[in-house]
Amino acid sequence: MANNRPLAVDPIAEAKRQWLAHGWTDAAAGMTAVTSLMRAQQLMLARVEAALKPFDLSFARYEMLRLLAFTREGRMPMASATARLQVHPTSVTNTVDRLNKAGLLRRLPHPIDGRAAVLELTDEGRALVDGATVALNEVFENIGLDDADVTELVSIVARLRKSAGDFRDPAPVPDPL
Template identity: 35%
Template sequence: MTDRRLAIAAWESLFRAQHEVLAEISRDFEDDDLSSAEYDVLLTVTRCEGHTARLRDVTANMLISQPSVSRLVDRMVARGLVAKCPDPNDGRGAVLRATEQGAAMFRRLATTHGRTIAERMSVLTDDELAELERLTARLRGV
């Protein structure tokens, strides 16, 4: 059986580390034209073949509600960052495609953001990073 005190202490440490690291790496978005939520949408879309992803897949990767994702995507469409069309495989769904402008903005910020993340995580060795990834995936049930 898991030691309850140790479990709580580990959870609090994980939560505090996540909060502090996220606060630091979120500074990349302070003076940029992309918000962190828009970046997350473009991250999902640009990782897919043809820079195209189903809206429900984007929603599944976000940490906000489906209605919030829909409003965010509509704002991104209006800004010319993504195009939204009906999903040919699901009459109720939609497909998002990164526009040239959206993909370019994403690439520019991804370079900076990736560097910030790597620098922040450099306090851990490669073996520790691999172990952290394995442990957090296990906590997520992946």
């Protein structure tokens, strides 16, 4: 449950104090980092969900619609969407089923692979995701940090993600002949 009032004490700082007091010194900084990231994610997700609520969208459904809207023709193979969203295929299937039922996208047979599907954004889906993006951009434009802090935060988290195996640097492009 969300707390609408700031706490008198930072519970993560208190947890760190307890970690140190119990002799878990080597783990205290990492525990603080992990729990800080998790709490920040909860806070940001609450703001995102509040912005999407008038559109009756979860963030997962929004991401799917936005992904399709970014394509030239508003369509892509379902397997490509799964890979790009970095979620389990079952989650994508559930998201697609709900969006299809709501008339926001269509699930079509793949023209070459009979076992695969192509997802296609409907006009209603495009209008909805465009409106939701305007609302979300209000969240994104003011996350509570200045531009320099945002740049530093994104850089640090990218290094964390990379070291966890989330992505690797692209291969260098050879110079033209």
